[in-house]
Amino acid sequence: MTVTLAPPPAPQPPAVADPLDVLGVPGQVNLDYAATAPCARAAADAVAELLPWYGSVHRGAGALSRRCTLAYERARQTVGDFLGARADDHVVFTRNTTDALNLLARALPAGTTVVTFGGEHHANLLPWPRGSVRLPVPPDPAGAVRALDAALGELRRPAPSGPRGAQQGPPVLVAVTAASNVTGERWPVAELARVARRHGARIAVDAAQLAPHAPVDVAALDVDYVALSGHKLYAPFGAGVLVGRADWLDAAPPYLAGGGATSHVGAATHDVRWATGPARHEAGTPNLLGAVALAAVCAALADADRDALHDAEQALLTRLREGLAALPHVLELRMFGPAAPRVGIVSFVVAGRDSTEVAAELAATYDIGVRDGLFCAHPLARRLLDEAAARGGRRDLPPTALRASIGLGSTTGHVDRLLAALAALA
Template sequence: MSTTVAPPARRTAPADLAPDPVAAVTAPGRPADAPADSTAAAALATDSTVAALAAGSTAAAAGPLDVLGVPGQINLDYAATAPCARAAADAVAELLPWYGSVHRGAGALSRRSTLAYERSRERVGDFLGVRADDHVIFTRNTTDALNLLARALPAGTRVVTFGGEHHANLLPWPAGAVRLPVPGSPATAVRSLDAALRELRRGATEAVPILVAVTGASNVTGEVWPVAELALVAHRYGARIALDAAQLAPHAPVDLAALDVDYVAVSGHKLYAPFGIGVLAGRSDWLDAAPPYLAGGGATLAVGAATHDVRWTTGPARHEAGTPNLLGAVALAAVCQALEAADRTALHLHEQALLAHLRAGLAALPEVCELRTFAAEAPRVGIVSFVVAGRDSAEVAAELAQRWQIGLRDGLFCAHPLARRLLAEAASRNGRADLPATALRASIGLGTTRRHVDHLLAALATLTDAN
């Protein structure tokens, strides 16, 4: 199976900073390669909304993937929290008059709400390519989903992850988890995992459970990881693999079955559905055997008079005790449905063109240094982290917001080990001793236009000239 997002033909660019287009992750039988640059304009022209966005228009016809925002504010912080898509807002507005209890009532409102909740589960499962016997469990976000999985691990499970993960994929795992070094390339990641699993299996039986936990795309650099190859290695040694798709899913299709991963976690607020929802989807056996993530109503079959006389249900309800987040589930399902109906190739090409323009513009500023783990041309989604030499990143972010109404993220991006390493590597690679201790991150998505990117580049040019 090919890598998570395999690049098609190399794009022609004035510098090697322009990334290869990231092809969509697809199930067998779907087109896997995006068209080359010569066809990009034609692809964009077939989608009026995308074409209008590419031209920098703010008056594109409203559609399900139109995003809400505040006029005059330039949001380049999609990797933290994406704006609300029209599909999510409309779905919630339509359901609100019918809002009622889920699984707990006989009235029309309750029946309608229950149906909407379970249909949302099906639609999200379809979006993620789940298998027939997989569970789709609603959580609060990716962090919550991975903590749920950590609680559901069989006793004695060894967990293997990489040092480049978001804290959500570093901190929940039990003591004794193996943290592999940050690899310098996708191929190195595959070799490193193979060596680690071979060592773990040395002298151990196949009965010892192993879980490999990896990201699909870095929240710091946007670089795409070779998930399909890592899954192949994991299964070769009888291990399971969990995919943190929080940053990948908003930018490329994620098909759990096609990638052959065992679990996937996503966040609604990064998928244009900001109503406090997340998902853990995957193999049912560990989840049905584990104690409920939350103990309470909805997770039980029966509760006796004795203190611990409880029989727990199986299936997703086992880990969804209490009143569920109906509006969040409906909002996420609506966005998933809208994305499945959209021309993902056109959206992808538009994003990659903006990303290449952003990275080339940053590279042209002498005082700006980009952070990266892999080679400059490695496939990536619409995320770029960088520093301005001699300037505190928090001060730069504040100035961009106050003077130019540009919203970026500054800090270490809840990936402290990786961000600190990349800052040190950037200082060495660029021969600079004046880089700040934290970084800036610009991230793009459905509502981003070339005008937004140009505004950021012009503001940074003004700031660096002032130095």
């Protein structure tokens, strides 16, 4: 009898890893993306590839320095493209969103009035000069547009002796978040930008929480400045960015005085000519690996199907919010109506339970990481806690809240595990 052996199976090509896979620890459920997102494979791979070549940026003629300088400037272009930067915008690398907004605050022309809302993260409340205008949190996105229109109308009211319609006074900057870090609710940035433009004001957008979840395009939104953090955009290597109009940045004193920010330094104390462009505000050795990691994630997201990612996240967010609403004694915090557009962030309280203790028990017993506190947005978080107590008719709410946030790599299993744990704890 002749035995015919089957041919060996053809070798299969190795599986190609998804650059948007996120790194994690097996068994741990990370629901704290809004504070710091996990590292995407694209960021880790980009850093690993460049590390053997690591060298000085803008300061050497050797092969390592030339390669690193090219990688740094390519990263700048990639991040600018990802954010829809205009041809004459500057893309300045910073440490994070807070650093970027502080840089912008230092660059404001003298006498600039800054208009913000009370729903901002501290990074968009604290850097601005004294005399800034803080508007109350509106009841809905349309209310934000109306409130800004009225406030700018007062600031830009023509003097009685001036020509009809003339705009008087110093510059005005509107500074607003694109998505709340407390509730995830989205602000009507494009509409606010149109109001600012109509009144001759500029607008800066804190995109730290929106950029990981949805496209942010400076030109399409018609905004003047955008700031974000790499560590919230799956690139936790200590880089952020400020993108926007060049004139204020080029006219301002350097954010840091030092090497790289100058075009000439003479022997006399004041014989200094400062550079223009991003270099003016990037003195010292830059965070090359942070910039490259951030650019790698931007490139991976630009190549991805953002609509599909958005739909998957929204389905998961709906599951989370509906599950929380079904739990007795759990109240969600919100600024606007329950159907307002939002990204994958939910803050809530468990009536009768201290939020810090609940977070600690979730971590110790269930291996679930969430955030507790006031989320570096104390005025907003305290207001929402008071409103939740009034809405629910409760007097036993804790003084701080819990926050669960999701993104790439989050699953229905993670959400269901949190809901089951909260049901057991409550």
